[in-house]
Amino acid sequence: xxxxxxxxxxxxxxxxxxxxxxxxxxxxxxxxxxxxxxxxxxxxxxxxxxxxxxxxxxxxxxxxxxxxxxxxxxxxxxxxxxxxxxxxxxxxxxxxxxxxxxxxxxxxxxxxxxxxxxxxxxxxxxxxxxxxxxxxxxxxxxxxxxxxxxxxxxxxxxxxxxxxxxxxxxxxxxxxxxxxxxxxxxxxxxxxxxxxxxxxxxxxxxxxxxxxxxxxxxxxxxx
Amino acid sequence: xxxxxxxxxxxxxxxxxxxxxxxxxxxxxxxxxxxxxxxxxxxxxxxxxxxxxxxxxxxxxxxxxxxxxxxxxxxxxxxxxxxxxxxxxxxxxxxxxxxxxxxxxxxxxxxxxxxxxxxxxxxxxxxxxxxxxxxxxxxxxxxxxxxxxxxxxxxxxxxxxxxxxxxxxxxxxxxxxxxxxxxxxxxxxxxxxxxxxxxxxxxxxxxxxxxxxxxxxxxxxxxxxxxxxxxxxxxxxxxxxxxxxxxxxxxxxxxxxxxxxxxxxxxxxxxx
Numbered sequence: 326x327x328x329x330x331x332x333x334x335x336x337x338x339x340x341x342x343x344x345x346x347x348x349x350x351x352x353x354x355x356x357x358x359x360x361x362x363x364x365x366x367x368x369x370x371x372x373x374x375x376x377x378x379x380x381x382x383x384x385x386x387x388x389x390x391x392x393x394x395x396x397x398x399x400x401x402x403x404x405x406x407x408x409x410x411x412x413x414x415x416x417x418x419x420x421x422x423x424x425x426x427x428x429x430x431x432x433x434x435x436x437x438x439x440x441x442x443x444x445x446x447x448x449x450x451x452x453x454x455x456x457x458x459x460x461x462x463x464x465x466x467x468x469x470x471x472x473x474x475x476x477x478x479x480x481x482x483x484x485x486x487x488x489x490x491x492x493x494x495x496x497x498x499x500x501x502x503x504x505x506x507x508x509x510x511x512x513x514x515x516x517x518x519x520x521x522x523x524x525x526x527x528x529x530x531x532x533x534x535x536x537x538x539x540x541x542x543x544x545x546x547x548x
Numbered sequence: 549x550x551x552x553x554x555x556x557x558x559x560x561x562x563x564x565x566x567x568x569x570x571x572x573x574x575x576x577x578x579x580x581x582x583x584x585x586x587x588x589x590x591x592x593x594x595x596x597x598x599x600x601x602x603x604x605x606x607x608x609x610x611x612x613x614x615x616x617x618x619x620x621x622x623x624x625x626x627x628x629x630x631x632x633x634x635x636x637x638x639x640x641x642x643x644x645x646x647x648x649x650x651x652x653x654x655x656x657x658x659x660x661x662x663x664x665x666x667x668x669x670x671x672x673x674x675x676x677x678x679x680x681x682x683x684x685x686x687x688x689x690x691x692x693x694x695x696x697x698x699x700x701x702x703x704x705x706x707x708x709x710x711x712x713x714x715x716x717x718x719x720x721x722x723x724x725x726x727x728x729x730x731x732x733x734x735x736x737x738x739x740x741x742x743x744x745x746x747x748x749x750x751x752x753x754x755x756x757x758x759x760x761x762x763x764x765x766x767x768x769x770x771x772x773x774x775x776x777x778x779x780x781x782x783x784x785x786x787x788x789x790x791x792x793x794x795x796x797x798x799x800x801x802x803x804x805x806x807x808x809x810x811x812x813x814x815x816x817x818x819x820x
Contacts, residue, residue: 327812327813327816327818328813328818328819329818329819330816330817330818330819331817331818331819332817335817401775401776402816403775403779403803403804403815403816404803404804404805404806404812404815404816405812405816406816407804540805541804541805542805
């Protein structure tokens with residue numbers, strides 16, 4: 326998309342921040358994957374580990390912010406370079422929140438049960454999670470390759486997540502009369518579903534940010 | 549005549565809007581040759597009234613050559629030939645009837661290296677009004693010197709030593725003295741060719757602050773190699789490359805999302 330800088334170290338710094346985002350994104354995907362597995366299997370053994378790992382994600386967020394700040398202060402980037410540095414902090418912020426959702430999912434496992442209605446709902450949550458993980462994996466690829474077409478495709482897939490959320494919500498509403506003793510569990514399921522729905526929105530945000538880095542156009546402003 | 553041109557019909561390879569709603573200078577299809585070598589090619593650009601416009605581009609791109617067209621400084625260079633038209637307030641400054649002396653009073657110039665005359669601070673500023681016969685008594689001259697030094701932001705620093713040599717001032721003060729000297733003859737346009745490249749950041753900041761004040765009264769065309777300076781001081785920026793005006797536009801646009809890839813490569817420091 327762009328040529329190399331005359332000052333090679335500037336390219337190195339921008340590449341480093343990109344690598345850090347990709348590394349952070351991979352860790353977030355892993356966290357969502359593991360917390361979803363725990364949710365599906367009701368296995369609470371690794372939960373503390375998962376919650377601990379979120380601290381690493383938070384640390385990476387701070388590192389990316391610091392490196393972006395250094396690029397802005399020391400290189401005075403303009404145009405696409407400025408967007409690469411500035412929007413790296415926005416993408417890192419979205420990833421940090423996605424990491425929080427994974428943590429909340431892990432924390433919610435203890436509130437679930439192996440009731441068959443609950444199982445049915447967690448299975449739907451599992452489907453949402455798979456979609457989120459795949460969207461996140463692809464949006465990181467779009468970010469890596471400055472691929473705005475792929476980013477646009479990902480934005481459209483948010484509808485699938487929204488539809489799944491509505492489906493879970495409707496199922497919960499119907500289930501409350503069938504298993505009234507599990508109302509707390511059902512509320513947690515709605516909260517988890519809400520997390521995945523929000524995760525979809527955050528991936529859409531990243532998709533817009535990728536578009537803005539490449540084109541300079543803020544889709545949110547023109548929506 | 550050309551001044552009544554239809555903007556829609558005007559053809560140019562330059563990206564962006566070359567026109568100004570309120571032009572002070574209108575240049576059309578300007579090419580400059582140094583003997584057989586074409587230094588700038590077919591450049592068309594308006595300079596707006598009371599606007600600050602930066603001309604940027606790599607060394608040898610023709611930005612200083614274009615700047616020097618506005619007060620016919622290129623006339624002083626042997627073998628230099630200017631083609632095309634440049635109108636100042638609807639008057640073609642390359643018309644045979646034009647006298648360059650009053651033209652250069654109207655279009656002042658400040659150079660890269662401060663170049664005060666080996667005279668007192670007072671006489672540096674009084675020089676122009678004196679040779680152009682703008683005043684005939686000491687009181688009026690005192691007023692012009694004081695106002696010019698005030699407008700150049702130098703008065704408070706030199707008011708008690710107006711008889712001291714201008715060359716004894718610091719680099720930043722000398723450059724502001726040169727600005728005072730330029731504005732003493734009531735110009736309408738000030739051309740600046742890298743006016744801060746020999747100055748430290750504090751002296752640079754003072755000049756840049758001064759530019760904002762001067763823009764209340766004058767059109768300012770500034771050639772600069774400092775991207776940050778162009779971004780800080782000017783409303784519009786024009787990017788030159790290999791003698792052509794590649795792109796012109798609002799500075800905030802040029803430095804956030806330039807349209808032409810050549811502009812982007814230059815402002816981001818990429819190999820183009």
